[in-house]
Amino acid sequence: MRERKKLRTRNALARAALELFTRQGFEQTTVDEISEAVEVSQRTFFRYFAGKEDVAFATQQLVETHFLEALLTRPADEPPMAALRGAVAAAWDGLAQAMAEMVPIELHMRAYQMIESTPVLLAVHLRRSAELEERMAREIARREGLDVDADPRPRLAVAAFSGAIRVTGRLWGEGPDHSLDALRTLTMAYLDRIGPALVEHWRKTD
Structure with missing residues (x-):
């Protein structure tokens, strides 16, 4: 209690x-x-x-915590990108309720837009994002038994993953449906296209 x-x-x-x-x-x-x-x-x-800066990132911290906890519990035999995707999917289960208890989703969106339009907060946001990506890369390296400073693959995989997350977040914010279910659907669709986007030809043939 x-x-x-x-x-x-x-x-x-x-x-x-x-x-x-x-x-x-x-x-x-x-x-x-x-x-x-x-x-x-x-x-x-x-x-x-x-302080004020700390509370400004309260909802982002909530999202990050759920994701990192989910990543740490992914099966050891999962490939890196599958583990990252699986962590996102697993994090949604508890995130929706936790977010609803903290703030309405529309307030979370407005807060994110406020951060991006406030120079002092945007600088912090970029630093936090870089720190989060480094933590993710080190976890992927640990899972794969790699030296993250000698093998570029963990950081490259995380960079591709994080890029997809940023794109879907922007598109979701600009779209008509601002529900978490809509964000989840869009995110999974984009994550599923990372592999094909990197290795397949894009040009249509007659």
Whole structure:
């Protein structure tokens, strides 16, 4: 019960922060305003988040955590790309509920757009993405018994995978259906095309 209460408080702070960030701007919003919106003290805010930057990435952190946990539990005999794809599919099972408990999906989308349009947050986002890709590459290398600094394949595989994730996220955000099911369907369709896109001829023949 105590852990559930702590999670509710954290989620309430994240939701309030993202609402304020997307409505009035990241730099214009203060920690005091976020705390007041949830009727907690500033001290309570800092029990859950290191600062405004930390809470701005709350939903992204949720997605990353679910994915990395899923990747770590993939069967050892799966090829690298299959393990990455399988981790995405497995992560969806718990992600939808966890996301719904934290923020509405439309707020997650608005927050992502806010991050991309805020220079200080965009820089952090790019750094976080690079760090996440490196963690993924090192996990793939570990699974395959490779030295990630001597063999380029883990980083190349992760780069292709991450590129597909970025493309589908952008297309989903621009499309008419903003449900998680729509994102899942689009993501899987693009991941399934990575292999053929890299090795097959594209040119149509008569």
